[in-house]
Every structure is written in structure tokens, then in C-alpha cells.
Amino acid sequence: MVTSYRLKSLDETIAQLSREDCQIIAGGTDLMVQHKSPRGAPARFDEPIVFIDHLQELKRIRWVNQDLHIGACCTYSEMLGHPLIPNILKKAIKEIAAPAIRNRGTLGGNICNASPAGDTLPLLYLFNARLQLKSAKGDREVEIRDFIQGPRKVKRLKDELVTEIILPNVQEDHTSFVFEKVANRKADAITKISFAGLMRWDEGQIVDARFAFGAVGPTIVRSAAIEQKIVGEAFPLEAAVVNGIVADFERIIKPIDDQRSTAIYRKTVALHLLRYFIENAGEERGYAIGQGKDHPVD
Ligand SMILES: Cc1cc2nc3c(=O)[nH]c(=O)nc-3n(C[C@H](O)[C@H](O)[C@H](O)COP(=O)(O)OP(=O)(O)OC[C@H]3O[C@@H](n4cnc5c(N)ncnc54)[C@H](O)[C@@H]3O)c2cc1C
Incomplete structure (x- = not known):
């Protein structure tokens, strides 16, 4: 048995992360593989889990001045269907997995899993992406190249959630x-x-x-x-x-x-x-x- 939380809002989720060490699950496409049990038994988790895939606050895609903000829980399918996502990022997304995984897997999950083979990462580095992190103590922004430290190693405190990926000053002309x-x-x-x-x-x-x-x-x-x-x-x-x-x-x-x-x-x-x-x-x-x-x- 594992305790799991699926809270109504981002604020409640952040409050839960400040009370207890939890395993964050977005689409689960990396985590369920990493935590699978043999012979079809349920996946094993040592900590309570917090679902974030349903949080609408983490699914917005919008311009803020010249910068493109992408919610961390946008799935690949959602990004493929969105007019603001740059064509070149859509090209990379089309080469990720197959439609079933693209319907679940998220941009935030690809970053926080920090595999050197993660397919969105070269373009996010190219765009000089910044990440917005939120906790009960406040918000902070960090460059993706400082956040990712190595395979499955990121500079994230246990009570922090990645909320947005920011692509600064996106220009496609010339x-x-x-x-x-x-x-x-x-x-x-x-x-x-x-x-x-x-x-x-x-x-x-x-x-x-x-x-x-x-x-x-x-x-x-x-x-x-x-x-x-x-x-x-x-x-x-x-x-x-x-x-x-x-x-x-x-x-x-x-x-x-x-x-x-x-x-x-x-x-x-x-x-x-x-x-x-x-x-x-x-x-x-x-x-x-x-x-x-x-x-x-x-
Ligand atoms: C069959 C299959 C094929 C795949 N093919 C590809 C491929 O072609 N290319 C590729 O790059 N990847 C591939 N993947 C890997 C995976 O689908 C992606 O890395 C996906 O983006 C992970 O997102 P997720 O939401 O499922 O992450 P999850 O599994 O939910 O989480 C991954 C990690 O990120 C953390 N996390 C997630 N969201 C946040 C957040 N907002 N804040 C803080 N921490 C967070 C979780 O705690 C966990 O540590 C594949 C996986 C499978 C099972």
C-alpha cells in the first residue's frame, strides 16, 4: 500500500510537499518503469506519491512579453496541438515514443528525469530555457543548464515543484x-x-x-x-x-x-x-x- 494525494489545486499540492517528503508523479512514464515490480505486481514506492498531471495551473502555454512560458505538465500531445509551440520543438516531439506515451509524458517530466538522451533537452538548452520552481517558501528561477547535474540528478529541493519552462526571446525569422x-x-x-x-x-x-x-x-x-x-x-x-x-x-x-x-x-x-x-x-x-x-x- 502507498499513500497517494491528488489535490484540487497547485497551492494545496505545494502545501502538501512542504508537510511531507513525497514522490511527485506527472505522466508517470519514466517513474512507473523505474519502480516496476516483477511479474505484474503493482509498482513499489517508498514514499507517499503526489499526482500533478491534472493541475490546470501547470498546463498553460502563453507569451509573457517575448518569452514563451510552457506549463510543466503539458503533455507532448498537448504541445503538438498548440499554435505557440515552435515548429522545431514539435519536430522533436513527433520523434518521442509513440502516441500513447505522448498522451501521458510531460515536458517537466523529461527535464526532471534528466536523462542525457531526453529528446526535448538539446532544444531546451539551445533556447537557453529557464525553469520556474515553486515551494511554500517562494518561487525561484534557474537556468536549465544549472538545474540538470547528470543522469537523474537535478538541483531541486524536496518541497519544490517545477511549474513552468520559459523559453526567452524566441525568434524564428531569419x-x-x-x-x-x-x-x-x-x-x-x-x-x-x-x-x-x-x-x-x-x-x-x-x-x-x-x-x-x-x-x-x-x-x-x-x-x-x-x-x-x-x-x-x-x-x-x-x-x-x-x-x-x-x-x-x-x-x-x-x-x-x-x-x-x-x-x-x-x-x-x-x-x-x-x-x-x-x-x-x-x-x-x-x-x-x-x-x-x-x-x-x-
Ligand atoms: C515506452 C516509452 C518510450 C519512451 N520514449 C521516449 C523518447 O523517445 N524520448 C524521450 O525523451 N523519452 C522517452 N520516454 C521517457 C518519458 O516518456 C519522458 O521522459 C517523459 O517526458 C517523462 O514525463 P512524465 O510526465 O511521464 O514523467 P514522470 O515519470 O511522471 O516523472 C519523471 C521524473 O520527473 C519528476 N517530475 C515530473 N514532473 C515534475 C515537476 N513538474 N516538478 C518536479 N519534478 C517533476 C518525477 O518526480 C520523476 O522523478 C519513453 C518512456 C517510455 C515508457
Whole structure:
């Protein structure tokens, strides 16, 4: 037997978390696998559980000035059907699991599970996402790169709930985006390596460049120092610049061998995806979205 709470409001849920150490459950698609018992017996939990998937306060998607706020309990299906979600995030979501899991799994759950293979994470790092956390003591905001510490390790106090994911200053015009997931098959497969990229230009000159790699280390790999080297360059990039960026990432990407892939495969594919993107990004080359254009893979 396990005590469980399904409280009427966010405030009551926060109050419960302040009274007792509880296990938060959103969609349960990670937790039920982690806590499963053998031979079909009910899942085992050592703490009382608190359901949050029904809380409407955690399901809003809205603009606040230039920033897009996404409620932590929005499911993948809800985000796919919402007009404010950026096309590139929808592309990543379409590659997550299968419809049944997408109807339950939430964005907040993907972040708090903190798997390096979590498919929304490269794009959330790329967007410089911030997280809103709430407890009875108050609210705080934290950058996703500071929140996620390693596989299943996040900087969250026991009484805190992630309430919103904030994507600051989202712009899609004059911007090339890419998200590529490499796995054993096109659907319902765990990522071997993933790559997200963004390049924005103004009058032919690159004004912003960001690259994020998933499943090649304990957390998502990004490097502001390397990204900065490309800013100010003109499209198309010279071969020496492309080679330099690829060589820089080759030095910092350090994947491991595991049951899903090998380190050498992960590194080789990651660098190929980076090279292809930086050689082909740009308005004329098919990667542009914004201004009504979709990503070419859609
Ligand atoms: C068959 C299958 C296929 C899958 N395929 C993919 C895939 O292709 N790509 C992928 O990335 N993932 C995949 N997953 C993993 C999973 O579906 C996702 O990580 C999903 O986003 C988890 O969300 P959830 O709401 O179900 O999390 P839950 O299982 O409810 O919770 C996960 C963790 O986050 C914590 N948590 C959840 N919400 C909050 C919150 N708001 N505040 C604080 N803590 C919180 C929980 O306490 C728990 O520690 C798959 C899972 C299954 C079972």
C-alpha cells in the first residue's frame, strides 16, 4: 500500500510537499518503469506519491512579453496541438515514443528525469530555457543548464515543484534550426545521439549560433566559447571555419560505450551532423524556418 494525494489545486499540492517528503508523479512514464515490480505486481514506492498531471495551473502555454512560458505538465500531445509551440520543438516531439506515451509524458517530466538522451533537452538548452520552481517558501528561477547535474540528478529541493519552462526571446525569422535524433528506428526508440542547432543571420552575417548535443556525455553538451567563434562570419562559411568548429567540438565531446551504441559511433555521427548543419544552414539552403516556412523534414 502507498499513500497517494491528488489535490484540487497547485497551492494545496505545494502545501502538501512542504508537510511531507513525497514522490511527485506527472505522466508517470519514466517513474512507473523505474519502480516496476516483477511479474505484474503493482509498482513499489517508498514514499507517499503526489499526482500533478491534472493541475490546470501547470498546463498553460502563453507569451509573457517575448518569452514563451510552457506549463510543466503539458503533455507532448498537448504541445503538438498548440499554435505557440515552435515548429522545431514539435519536430522533436513527433520523434518521442509513440502516441500513447505522448498522451501521458510531460515536458517537466523529461527535464526532471534528466536523462542525457531526453529528446526535448538539446532544444531546451539551445533556447537557453529557464525553469520556474515553486515551494511554500517562494518561487525561484534557474537556468536549465544549472538545474540538470547528470543522469537523474537535478538541483531541486524536496518541497519544490517545477511549474513552468520559459523559453526567452524566441525568434524564428531569419533563423535556421535543426533537430536530429539518431536511434535504431524512426519511432518509439531511445536516442543514441541527438543534435540541435540554431543559426541566425542579418544581411548575410551570422549574428547568433548555438549547438547542443544529446547522449554524448552525462548532460547536454554546449559551448558558448566555440559558438562565439562563428558569430560575425558570412554565409556560406569558409572551409577553414567549418573545420575549426568541428575540431573544437571533437575535443570536448566524450561519449561512452553502452548497450545502445559505441563512443566512436556517437562521436562520428555527432560531428557529421554538426558539419552538415553549419555547411548547409541559411535561407537558400532549405534549413530556414519562420516566416511561414516549415523545417524540411516535416
Ligand atoms: C515506452 C516509452 C518510450 C519512451 N520514449 C521516449 C523518447 O523517445 N524520448 C524521450 O525523451 N523519452 C522517452 N520516454 C521517457 C518519458 O516518456 C519522458 O521522459 C517523459 O517526458 C517523462 O514525463 P512524465 O510526465 O511521464 O514523467 P514522470 O515519470 O511522471 O516523472 C519523471 C521524473 O520527473 C519528476 N517530475 C515530473 N514532473 C515534475 C515537476 N513538474 N516538478 C518536479 N519534478 C517533476 C518525477 O518526480 C520523476 O522523478 C519513453 C518512456 C517510455 C515508457
